Structure formats: structure tokens, C-alpha cells
Amino acid sequence: MEPGEGAVDYAKSLTEGLTREEAASIIHTIMIGPFEDPRVKRCAVCGYPFYDRTRNRWAEVCGPSCKTVRKSAQRREQRQVKSGRSVSIKTNKPIRYLWWLEYPYWTSERWMNSHVGSYERPHDPDKLLTIAAAKQRYEMMGGRRKPVRKAEY
Ligand SMILES: [Zn+2]
Known part of the structure; x- marks a missing residue:
């Protein structure tokens, strides 16, 4: 290096x-x-x-330049932690019809099922309620609220 x-x-x-x-x-x-x-x-x-x-x-x-290298390594790590499932997002996937979110009739269902998780990520079922509540809150407030800054002494 x-x-x-x-x-x-x-x-x-x-x-x-x-x-x-x-x-x-x-x-x-x-x-x-x-x-x-x-x-x-x-x-x-x-x-x-x-x-x-x-x-x-x-x-x-x-x-x-080292900062950039480190940042992208951290992002890669975070992505892997977030995905949780055995699905990993690869940045350089060959372009398939999935990018248009429509599957051609000749795609086998098995292939779809094994790849769809890399493109479309469903919400975690355990967190659906939290997510819905957050959305509602967001709409009621009319936008994002600034985080409260607390000084620590
Ligand atoms: Zn360095």
C-alpha cells in the first residue's frame, strides 16, 4: 500500500x-x-x-485518500450488517432485467427467488409497526425535526 x-x-x-x-x-x-x-x-x-x-x-x-478507503470499507461493513439475511449486495452485478423491476417470462422462478433479495428489500416484519408509526409521525409534524442538541458537561 x-x-x-x-x-x-x-x-x-x-x-x-x-x-x-x-x-x-x-x-x-x-x-x-x-x-x-x-x-x-x-x-x-x-x-x-x-x-x-x-x-x-x-x-x-x-x-x-486513506479516509476514502476507510469510509468505503466501513460502508461495506454496515451494508453487510444491515442485510442480516444471507443476501449480500454486490455493487457490480451484471445488469439484469431486475433493474426495471419486471421479470421477463423466461426467468425461472427459482432464480428470481434467489436474487430478488439483493434488489428489493422487504421491511423486517418485526419492525413494520415502528416504521408505520415513524411515517405517521413524520407526516403529522410536516417534516423532519431537527435533533435536539444537548450539551454534555
Ligand atoms: Zn494513510
């Missing part, structure tokens, strides 16, 4: 004005860790050390 933007910046800041050999040895040292500065962390995606510039020091990834 290539080092992300933050990792590259950090390495640059350490090795500025040094010879190739000196830079290489410094890079070697920081790759091993541990890091004295608590703001220097190892990126959760690319694995290279970077300097955490965020105000609250919560950064786990070094830069935007």
Missing part, C-alpha cells in the same frame, strides 16, 4: 534538507516506532506514520 498524503507530508517534514542516506535512516526509525510525540500516529489504512493535525487528535487516517 502506498503511503497516504499525510504520511508523505510527515516524512517530508522530517527529512527536509537531509541527504538520501540520512533520510532513509530516519524513515526507517519512524517506521518502527514507538512514537514519542502522541500526535504522531500510524495510519489505520496505509500503515505509515503521520502527524495528527486535527484539533481533538482523533485522526486515525493520514489523509483524504
